[in-house]
Amino acid sequence: MQQTQSAPLATRLAHIEPFHVMALLTRARALEAAGRSVVHMEIGEPDFPTAEPVVAAGIEALRSGHTQYTPAAGLPELREAIAGHYRTRYGVAVPADRIIVTPGASGALLLGIALLVDPGAEALLPDPGYPCNRHFVAALNGVPRLLPVGPDSGYQITPQRLAAEWTPETALAMVGSPSNPTGTLAREGDVRALAAGAGARGGALLVDEIYHGLEYGTRAMTAAGMGDNVFVVNSFSKYFGMTGWRLGWLVVPPGYESDAEKLAQNLFIAAATISQHAALACFTDAAEAIFEERRRAFEARLEFLANALVELGFEIPGRPQGAFYLYSDCSRLTGDSFAFAERLLEEAGVAATPGLDFGDHRAAEHIRFAYTNSLENLREGVERMRSFLASR
């Protein structure tokens, strides 16, 4: 389908992949348009709309005419509110001037990697992991080096692994906690040791905490403030339920404030103003009550779906405790999770994301189920899979 380009095409494009699940999603939409029912378990965003107090704050911001640019690093009151969030939730002091508000966590990842990665510099990343992370590195002409990880380490890079894999070209290591796709958390002691290990080698640690708040039976500790080489990415998308508003933030260590702000000016001008005003309402009791209620709903879904999937023959090692994903080992059911996902969609009307989207390591033996759907729909999805697996 792709025509030949008549102008240059930068070589980075060869190192950046599309979201493979999009082909499945397009097919799912076509099936639905033709009258078929599809249970969606592939979607990486909460099924809940944005909480009412946040929507109301957005409407109020519009009514008040807050439609012009904010400062590049964000509304001062929002940066203060995020600093307050670190204080109250984690007991950690993060000064507001080290918090850069960005267009989504996407903007924060771009900023963080642009601050750290020169052409040819390496970033160590877990495989499986969030695919955009390696693509941001590639976009900025760095070299993403994927380290296969498994359930034995909670799908996390261990401090020992970092020490073994670090090379003179390595500039940083990245951690996702809770991880997408595995929902596993990095242990606080390990994150500290990773920061120290990277620091001892002159490198940085970038911790993706965008699923923070969505933890079940445990409470994640932030890496913000853990060291003067630690960068933290977070977002209003997941726990705070503001996906489409495109708002996130980057916490930089001391010394990076003005470089981060300069980059933000040039790359973004600023994050969306209405989103920033609305986000202030995330830190109210009324909004938090809703977020917590939703968190409990996710927890109930996790409980149900993990048990149901195991019963169907999937394995879910690695103890998922956060986010809204179950990265399921399907090797007892198939050796080709992509073809399996296609058949699940076509024959069972269930959409899920094959491992291919998260890396190379045992990707064909894994499939990610997102529990971003009602318990009722998840039950229906499980029954459809049960019939499908029985009839094969």
Next chain:
Amino acid sequence: MQQTQSAPLATRLAHIEPFHVMALLTRARALEAAGRSVVHMEIGEPDFPTAEPVVAAGIEALRSGHTQYTPAAGLPELREAIAGHYRTRYGVAVPADRIIVTPGASGALLLGIALLVDPGAEALLPDPGYPCNRHFVAALNGVPRLLPVGPDSGYQITPQRLAAEWTPETALAMVGSPSNPTGTLAREGDVRALAAGAGARGGALLVDEIYHGLEYGTRAMTAAGMGDNVFVVNSFSKYFGMTGWRLGWLVVPPGYESDAEKLAQNLFIAAATISQHAALACFTDAAEAIFEERRRAFEARLEFLANALVELGFEIPGRPQGAFYLYSDCSRLTGDSFAFAERLLEEAGVAATPGLDFGDHRAAEHIRFAYTNSLENLREGVERMRSFLASR
């Protein structure tokens, strides 16, 4: 102030400058906080709030719960509406699948340059020009090569200049029309010749049309559709008055659609959903009537301010016909426009942007006045400058 970094700092940071005017703006805010009055003529965004029909559409989108992600390339109906805009305004057929909706023109510039520029590849840019353009090139490890331009060419790179300056390392040339900071337009024939010239050398032309619609006494022609190596950046910020909403778009030539979409997925996920729904209202008669009324207000300000500045001793060559800037040659008044801008602020209470922010070429002899302020305030600013200049 800046501390030493404890982790790597990518070399691109050395090639990216902050907006120098920010120091002046901070000082202006401090003066205002202390009770002084400042006439703002430094600000690159319309003083008008977003038009009521667009705000109403934003509120309606929020009420309707449009708070989740859109497709990476944008809402299909918005891409169609933009395609319709090319049809009705310019009589040009641009298929919707070549239009990628982005977080501001900033996102479109990032996408376009990421598609085209490899490390070490050159981009030819006019000096003076919009500073972020060269910084996007530097961020992606390309080499911005600034070509000094003056009023003789309407501050534009000519086709002859392109031919003379193109090297084997050159990947693209960039044009801004109307230009920031000069307000000058590139001639349609020249843009076609630039596209052909770049094309003959295997390169691309990227045309920044973000001030389109804000033209006075003339009508700009779009470069979209001019050739299969032409990329066009546009925005809802300026004519459509949606700065803080952060919404723009990139038109790619045939063959780049899927690469552009893949990059947008990975770099942005998508532009803000509420902004996209609100932007649909930009293409209504009610909104257009407001935009045109504002355009006429800008035109009246241009007329007033250009004459007044010339009377004060500034020179404004190059025939500004668009945007909302007057790039004024102040060499008869000062040899140091930065110090001059500081004195204007401190002693006259007038804020303007020194040439330094737009490049190196005769930067110290130029200062940019933005007419993003009411005629009444512009009159006051002029009177303050008159007194200041008389008393020196």
